[in-house]
Amino acid sequence: MDIRIETLSKRYAAQKAVDGISFEVKTGEIVGFLGPNGAGKSSTMKMITGYIGIDEGDIYIGNQSVKQYGHLLKKHIGYLPEHNPLYLDMPVIDYLNFCAALQGVPKSDISVRTRMMIRLCGLNAEKHKHIGELSKGYRQRVGLAQAMIHDPEILILDEPTTGLDPNQIVEIRKLIREIGKAKTVILSTHILPEVEATCDRILIINKGKIVADGTAETLRQQVSGQEVVHVQLEDADRQQALESLSTLPYVVSVLPTEGAGLRFEVKSRGGHSSRRDIFRLCVDKGWALTELTPVETRLEDIFRNLTVN
Amino acid sequence: MQAIWVIAKRELNSFFDSLMAYIMLVLFLGFSGFFTWLFGSDIFLVGQASLGSFFNVAFWTLFFFIPALTMRLLAEENKTGTIELLLTKAVTDQQVVIGKFLAVFLLVAVALAFTLPYPVTVASLGNLDAGQVVCGYLGLLLLSAAYISIGLFASSVTSNQIVAFLMALFIGLFFHLIFNVLASQFTGGAGLFLDALSLSQHFESISRGVIDSTDVVYFLSVVFVGLMLAEVSLSKRTIQ
Numbered sequence: 001m002d003i004r005i006e007t008l009s010k011r012y013a014a015q016k017a018v019d020g021i022s023f024e025v026k027t028g029e030i031v032g033f034l035g036p037n038g039a040g041k042s043s044t045m046k047m048i049t050g051y052i053g054i055d056e057g058d059i060y061i062g063n064q065s066v067k068q069y070g071h072l073l074k075k076h077i078g079y080l081p082e083h084n085p086l087y088l089d090m091p092v093i094d095y096l097n098f099c100a101a102l103q104g105v106p107k108s109d110i111s112v113r114t115r116m117m118i119r120l121c122g123l124n125a126e127k128h129k130h131i132g133e134l135s136k137g138y139r140q141r142v143g144l145a146q147a148m149i150h151d152p153e154i155l156i157l158d159e160p161t162t163g164l165d166p167n168q169i170v171e172i173r174k175l176i177r178e179i180g181k182a183k184t185v186i187l188s189t190h191i192l193p194e195v196e197a198t199c200d201r202i203l204i205i206n207k208g209k210i211v212a213d214g215t216a217e218t219l220r221q222q223v224s225g226q227e228v229v230h231v232q233l234e235d236a237d238r239q240q241a242l243e244s245l246s247t248l249p250y251v252v253s254v255l256p257t258e259g260a261g262l263r264f265e266v267k268s269r270g271g272h273s274s275r276r277d278i279f280r281l282c283v284d285k286g287w288a289l290t291e292l293t294p295v296e297t298r299l300e301d302i303f304r305n306l307t308v309n
Numbered sequence: 310m311q312a313i314w315v316i317a318k319r320e321l322n323s324f325f326d327s328l329m330a331y332i333m334l335v336l337f338l339g340f341s342g343f344f345t346w347l348f349g350s351d352i353f354l355v356g357q358a359s360l361g362s363f364f365n366v367a368f369w370t371l372f373f374f375i376p377a378l379t380m381r382l383l384a385e386e387n388k389t390g391t392i393e394l395l396l397t398k399a400v401t402d403q404q405v406v407i408g409k410f411l412a413v414f415l416l417v418a419v420a421l422a423f424t425l426p427y428p429v430t431v432a433s434l435g436n437l438d439a440g441q442v443v444c445g446y447l448g449l450l451l452l453s454a455a456y457i458s459i460g461l462f463a464s465s466v467t468s469n470q471i472v473a474f475l476m477a478l479f480i481g482l483f484f485h486l487i488f489n490v491l492a493s494q495f496t497g498g499a500g501l502f503l504d505a506l507s508l509s510q511h512f513e514s515i516s517r518g519v520i521d522s523t524d525v526v527y528f529l530s531v532v533f534v535g536l537m538l539a540e541v542s543l544s545k546r547t548i549q
Contacts, residue, residue, distance in 0.1 A: 090319075
């Protein structure tokens with residue numbers, strides 16, 4: 001099921017939490033929702049899940065308007081809210097049965113689905129414990145299990161990996177990737193490498209507006225557009241190397257990097273690469289080229305670039 | 310319909326898991342039994358084969374106990390945030406409110422069912438008016454339904470259980486006592502109006518053994534308004 005969001009707005013008192021955003025998520029796509037705190041990520045997710053009302057614009061889930069048919073669309077959505085609120089006084093297995101029944105899973109399938117989710121989320125040893133007794137990581141798994149219990153076509157996960165240890169994070173990411181092949185997934189997170197690891201597409205939202213939309217690759221190009229390489233030489237004179245590198249046709253700037261060695265950061269003009277030229281130069285001069293690495297703009301830099309003012 | 314029952318069943322389980330149900334049953338049966346059989350204007354003092362004294366005691370105990378049962382229903386979910394998870398499931402706000410209402414109503418019905426040995430005992434002592442007993446129980450059920458819906462509304466507007474409890478008692482007190490007292494202070498239209506609002510008047514008229522449609526309509530409208538207001542305040546989603 002596709003999700004289409006059209007000029008969606010949400011206002012809390014005087015503050016506009018979501019300000020006319022539009023985007024589309026296709027089936028089989030995992031979209032990462034990024035943004036600083038209070039950017040409007042959670043508000044958008046709450047509107048998709050039908051928890052809070054829509055002020056302006058609309059959301060279409062499988063071409064049906066959430067404004068009109070919100071209560072009927074809820075059964076297609078699995079939702080993991082931000083702080084993962086659960087009934088702490090219920091045993092895991094009872095809670096999952098309860099969620100399955102509420103989501104309209106047929107009576108005969110409830111125990112099958114529950115057992116499947118317990119296995120999938122690695123809760124077998126904890127299934128009879130009360131949720132209040134579980135550690136944060138296990139509670140998070142219960143939260144994921146309840147979101148997926150009715151095999152929904154859309155998964156909305158608000159910070160799904162908070163509180164998990166590194167092993168669990170890897171497992172949960174794998175799980176999300178697995179599920180995301182056939183479903184529509186929107187997840188929000190603060191952890192930038194996570195988005196690169198799990199998501200097909202990144203949406204960056206700031207102050208209620210979408211400021212970037214694309215894959216990690218396209219975002220990098222948008223922001224930098226210039227090739228930057230690290231060059232390390234041996235058998236060369238520092239000053240001479242600096243001068244000859246600067247005179248290459250497409251090179252914009254050459255900066256010696258910190259440290260004693262002959263290492264430079266070479267920036268080229270937009271749309272051009274100087275790597276071949278650098279290699280030729282070294283061959284001509286008889287220098288040994290020991291490093292030639294392209295420098296990728298880190299996602300953190302893109303994020304900061306787009307969201308700090 | 311199925312969703313309502315699923316929610317009601319969970320609430321009932323949680324009442325019994327948290328001992329709340331047992332405490333309520335023991336206290337209710339203890340109080341009503343004590344004042345019906347042993348103390349005050351009990352059955353032996355009155356000397357009539359009538360359950361009037363029991364209905365009178367239950368009238369007061371339910372007034373205090375029901376807010377204690379309803380206070381956590383929505384206030385706790387508001388506080389812990391579980392309300393968000395509940396309302397994003399395939400249920401409507403209305404189903405949540407009715408489900409929770411039903412859970413408390415069933416618990417109160419169970420408590421009242423435990424007092425059924427009373428009429429059986431009294432019937433063996435003398436000539437018991439069966440019609441009056443049936444009407445008395447019906448009156449208690451209707452009264453409970455009214456207080457549960459008031460309690461549910463009080464619980465829906467706050468995330469603090471104590472506030473919900475006190476608010477339910479405060480609103481309940483108007484229906485239980487204050488409208489009645491005020492009615493006697495006014496003459497004419499205002500007096501009649503306040504009299505019509507007084508829950509105790511309607512309860513008395515039912516427990517006398519006459520089922521008047523105005524009384525039934527009165528209780529059902531209190532229930533309806535209470536549940537509707539609870540649903541409206543739930544749908545506002547403003548309590549964090």
